Amino acid sequence: MPLFYQPNVTSGEHFLDGEESRHCVKVLRHSNGDAIEIIDGDGSKYTAVITNANHKKCEFNITEAIKKQHPPHYIHLAISPTKNMDRMEWLIEKIVEIGVQEVSFILCKNSERRVLKIDRLIKKAISAMKQSGQFYLPKIHELNSFDKFISDSVQEEKFIAYVDKSNQSFLHKAASAKSNYCILIGPEGDFTKEELQAAFDHQFNMVSLGPSTLRTETAGLAACHTLNLLNW
């Protein structure tokens, strides 16, 4: 059954927004009486019947609702954006498939990209959520300074990935199951010594993601996958 994304269904808004309406009615040519599925990105999936196949505001009646519980853990990935935006779009697609709850972009001393538009990243996330059968859309935040981010961070288990051959504290051994995590991934030139110290001062623990030197986006994905594995 065709699947659409519409937030705030629970608040009684039983219509698809502009883009999804157009896709439903103009592209897929659905009409009144057709059955569709809707996810709200907040844990619910609905089966519905189209009552007004308007390509600007397609209305529907809900016939069935399923609510999926949150996973027992929470992953907040904070990552320095790469110069090449394709790599960030790719990362978002992959971590949504694998599972992540929150994504922040952090501006570090060595960040190669100083400006970031998150609209396209949110679209990528919605598309990956639909594709992979996820019920939750992760929160994706605008670019923020490293210092502000680490001082605001509230997760229980906080980690900073750092490339240091002598660092043998692997993330998969340092993190506990069923916890909520924040993991910082730095830019290609890595975090500076000052950033590392500031993270320590805010109770972040230095971890390694493995013996290889990973690209930023590979490290982001590896971190999310590692933390999920601890909880499966």
Added chain:
Amino acid sequence: MPLFYQPNVTSGEHFLDGEESRHCVKVLRHSNGDAIEIIDGDGSKYTAVITNANHKKCEFNITEAIKKQHPPHYIHLAISPTKNMDRMEWLIEKIVEIGVQEVSFILCKNSERRVLKIDRLIKKAISAMKQSGQFYLPKIHELNSFDKFISDSVQEEKFIAYVDKSNQSFLHKAASAKSNYCILIGPEGDFTKEELQAAFDHQFNMVSLGPSTLRTETAGLAACHTLNLLNW
């Protein structure tokens, strides 16, 4: 120091091949006496000095050699190629970064791509090996039929990833550390029941990579990362 790839250095061939010579001499403008680094993709890294900066056959003298041992485990990923080649190139880049020893492409009933050129994939692998500081280049095989592949497979621990909500045997719990593994990843439409049965007949065990439905290339990467984590 600039890094080049040249296989068979140990057999006494102390020059870079055509493309690497051109890159070294024409693009990077190295000349006689310059120091370079060379990896042979078979565990060795050399420091060398250019003795003849010829852009077709750049000769060098080795001044130092380091040999890196194989990891204690061996991962053979066998995957159905996706329709979109970018996704396979991406996969190769990522699994070389993360670590994989052998990659096979398998033609399944539901494979969307029936022809595959591996030249570009090998180039991607070489580039990722250089970028990520790996010493070994994985073996990458031409497309082979599923049946032929599973009957020829010689790994100790053999797995087939299959999307089945009732399948709770996760790869990270089913596999042992320090072993050699073969893991099969199917096409978008997954393996057929007949392929699954044929794999069982050849001692492959059905595993899940997690609760999400992953794209083919995401599954390939997740499988390699999971098996590596067991050994770190």
